[in-house]
Amino acid sequence: MEKGGAVRCQRIGCDAMFTEENNAEGSCRYHDSPIFHDGMKEWSCCRQKSHDFSLFLAIPGCKTGKHTTEKPVTRTVSANPQKPMPLPSAAQNKKPDDSCSRCRQGFFCSDHGSQGRPSKPSVVTAKKDDHVEQAAAPSVKKIVDLNEPQICRNKGCGKTFKEKDNHETACEYHPGPAIFHDRLRGWKCCDIHVKEFDEFLNIPPCTKGWHNADGA
Structure with missing residues (x-):
């Protein structure tokens, strides 16, 4: 000035x-x-x-x-800010392929879009005269035929099983997590690391538990 x-x-x-x-x-x-x-x-x-x-x-x-x-x-300032919604990728819209070794073991597969889901299936039984007071809306439970063949999605398993034959040591799998670092692939649960992905898929499972069709 x-x-x-x-x-x-x-x-x-x-x-x-x-x-x-x-x-x-x-x-x-x-x-x-x-x-x-x-x-x-x-x-x-x-x-x-x-x-x-x-x-x-x-x-x-x-x-x-x-x-x-x-x-x-x-x-x-806007009173109702609009946040952008992420668009799903093409891989997320695809279903797992049971003939693919990655999909069968619960790994994410860029070709078929398989995704891991919560582990440990739960079976709930209730007596006819039981009265349960619920604070929230009841969750929808999946009804499974005990004789229906299912594919276990636990990592390292991928076997076909029937729920009637499922028990606490029926499945051999890796609880993980899987580790991919500096071109090495392995499992933290059993501390084994290899270079090739095919070798990684063939690492023997270190843990026993229930088969899980929803994936670990």
Whole structure:
């Protein structure tokens, strides 16, 4: 600013002309930055608001200080921000292929889109006269035919089984997690690492448990 030349104050709510000589502390009355949201105009400093822009600018400044030539920064706020929804990939829409060794053992497969699911299947039985008080909506339970052949999705298993033959040592699998690091593939559960993926799939399982058609 040139010395002695009058300029316009850029503070919102002031708009006065000033020079360096008459720019004393308290000579400027102004507002902090305005907030515009859903048609409403509001001052962030004193929370006074108006739908009409002319009435909004006429609200007297609530702060005092020196005049300035620096322009304030405004911001726009939405009351209902919309977050972008991720689009599912093509692989996520595909179903596991039971003939694929990766899909059978519960690994993610870029060709068939197999995905791991929660482990440990639960079988719930209830007597006819039982009265259970539930605080939340009951979960939907999967009804399985005891003689229906199913494929175990536990990592390292991939065998076909029937629920009637399932028991706590029927399945041999890796609880994991699987580790892929520096071109080595292995299991943290049994601390075995190899270089090739086919060798990784052939690492003997280290744990016994229930077969699980939903995957570990």
